[in-house]
Amino acid sequence: MSEAEKSEAPQTPPEPQRQKPPREKPQRYAVGGSQQPRSLEHEQTYGFGKKIDAFDDDLEKQLQEAMAGLSDKELYGDPAEHERQRAKPGEEGPKKGKVFRIHGPDVFIDVPGGRTQGVLPMLQFPDGPPEIGTEVEVHIEGFDHANGVLLLSRKGAAVQADWGSVAVGMIVEARVAEVNKGGLAVEINGIRGFMPISQIDLYRVEDASQFVNQKLLCIVTEVDPSERNLVVSRRSLLEKEREENREKLWEELNEGQVREGIVRSIREFGAFVDLGGVDGLIHVSELSWQRVKDPSEVVQPGQKVKVVVLKLDREHRKVGLGLKQLTASPWDDITEKYHTGQVITGKVTRLMDFGAFVELEPAVEGLIHISELSPQRVRRVIDVVKAGQDVQVMVMNVDPAQRRISLSLKAALPKEPEHEAVEEPEEEEAPAAPPRPRTTPLRGGIGQK
Numbered sequence: 223m224s225e226a227e228k229s230e231a232p233q234t235p236p237e238p239q240r241q242k243p244p245r246e247k248p249q250r251y252a253v254g255g256s257q258q259p260r261s262l263e264h265e266q267t268y269g270f271g272k273k274i275d276a277f278d279d280d281l282e283k284q285l286q287e288a289m290a291g292l293s294d295k296e297l298y299g300d301p302a303e304h305e306r307q308r309a310k311p312g313e314e315g316p317k318k319g320k321v322f323r324i325h326g327p328d329v330f331i332d333v334p335g336g337r338t339q340g341v342l343p344m345l346q347f348p349d350g351p352p353e354i355g356t357e358v359e360v361h362i363e364g365f366d367h368a369n370g371v372l373l374l375s376r377k378g379a380a381v382q383a384d385w386g387s388v389a390v391g392m393i394v395e396a397r398v399a400e401v402n403k404g405g406l407a408v409e410i411n412g413i414r415g416f417m418p419i420s421q422i423d424l425y426r427v428e429d430a431s432q433f434v435n436q437k438l439l440c441i442v443t444e445v446d447p448s449e450r451n452l453v454v455s456r457r458s459l460l461e462k463e464r465e466e467n468r469e470k471l472w473e474e475l476n477e478g479q480v481r482e483g484i485v486r487s488i489r490e491f492g493a494f495v496d497l498g499g500v501d502g503l504i505h506v507s508e509l510s511w512q513r514v515k516d517p518s519e520v521v522q523p524g525q526k527v528k529v530v531v532l533k534l535d536r537e538h539r540k541v542g543l544g545l546k547q548l549t550a551s552p553w554d555d556i557t558e559k560y561h562t563g564q565v566i567t568g569k570v571t572r573l574m575d576f577g578a579f580v581e582l583e584p585a586v587e588g589l590i591h592i593s594e595l596s597p598q599r600v601r602r603v604i605d606v607v608k609a610g611q612d613v614q615v616m617v618m619n620v621d622p623a624q625r626r627i628s629l630s631l632k633a634a635l636p637k638e639p640e641h642e643a644v645e646e647p648e649e650e651e652a653p654a655a656p657p658r659p660r661t662t663p664l665r666g667g668i669g670q671k
Contacts, residue, residue, distance in 0.1 A: 320332050358376065441455050488523060560617050
């Protein structure tokens with residue numbers, strides 16, 4: 223540019239130099255007759271005024287371009303990593319600690335070499351909750367700043383639950399961890415699940431604690447990973463297996479077979495037995511050779527028993543079973559024990575209108591007909607004998623085929639001795655008195671004087 227052009231160009235005025243404001247002298251106030259500096263309480267509380275951004279427009283634009291496309295995790299880091307600090311180099315490797323407390327799903331371990339305790343999840347103890355004082359080998363995984371405990375793990379134990387390994391309808395193996403309200407707490411592939419008490423077995427379970435630490439096959443009925451909810455059922459699997467075995471068992475059943483089953487329920491009239499898919503009934507009269515009033519005196523629910531198939535009704539799917547047939551009957555040798563004319567002692571068990579039953583031995587009764595109670599005519603049986611009374615009777619007849627024994631009470635009574643008749647001398651007949659002569663004439667006839 224020439225000197226002329228330079229002279230013609232408009233001259234820009236120089237920027238005025240910014241002058242610092244004069245420093246104000248602190249005001250002094252008269253307090254008690256003396257000058258004191260002004261209080262800064264207001265500025266310390268609310269600030270000294272509006273701050274000026276130190277970045278210019280270009281620098282701020284560059285920062286925005288550089289941070290574009292970055293996620294919050296890349297900008298600020300993983301929050302879990304802030305909560306979990308990795309173990310120091312000197313703390314790596316297995317350590318042995320002792321269990322000193324169990325609280326819910328957490329097992330607290332006393333780790334040697336420091337004042338800090340560690341924590342293990344209960345899932346890492348597949349054999350059940352450990353006892354206090356048990357020594358376990360652990361690895362230090364990190365430190366939980368929020369709770370002030372070491373994060374531990376056991377080699378080979380499940381650390382994280384795999385919810386992808388379970389689905390509705392899947393058959394899985396569940397280990398029963400404990401009994402809780404309403405059912406069982408189970409563990410499946412490292413996942414905590416629940417089995418309702420109504421889904422444990424085909425029949426009502428009175429004591430669920432018997433399944434603790436057992437491994438049970440069951441069907442997954444409900445899965446919700448977001449709610450961490452897993453529900454399983456063993457009953458559904460048992461019902462499915464029972465239905466498959468039912469038709470096969472009906473083809474194999476025949477009268478006279480001896481089968482093994484489990485007593486499922488007891489009623490006043492007998493006991494129901496599960497033969498492995500088919501339920502049969504043992505009537506109260508078939509439980510024992512002796513008279514049974516309550517079936518629970520002979521069998522109990524859950525008891526394994528051997529039974530004989532007595533009757534089969536394939537049309538109505540009913541099975542009659544017997545239990546007493548597998549024991550010796552007291553009637554087998556009854557004729558060797560009792561014979562006609564034998565006098566024995568028994569106890570009156572029942573009174574009927576037609577007579578009284580007398581127990582001669584367990585499971586053997588005889589009948590005293592009402593006509594054999596007394597030599598005199600008997601109108602009511604109770605007038606002669608009473609239930610529970612010991613009586614002496616005579617055996618009149620034994621019928622092993624019909625299992626009947628006829629007894630007589632009057633025949634067993636002691637006979638009274640017969641008294642001989644004494645002939646009395648005949649008295650001599652007194653002579654008859656002569657007739658008195660008549661003094662008056664006889665009157666009669668039709669003649670007239």
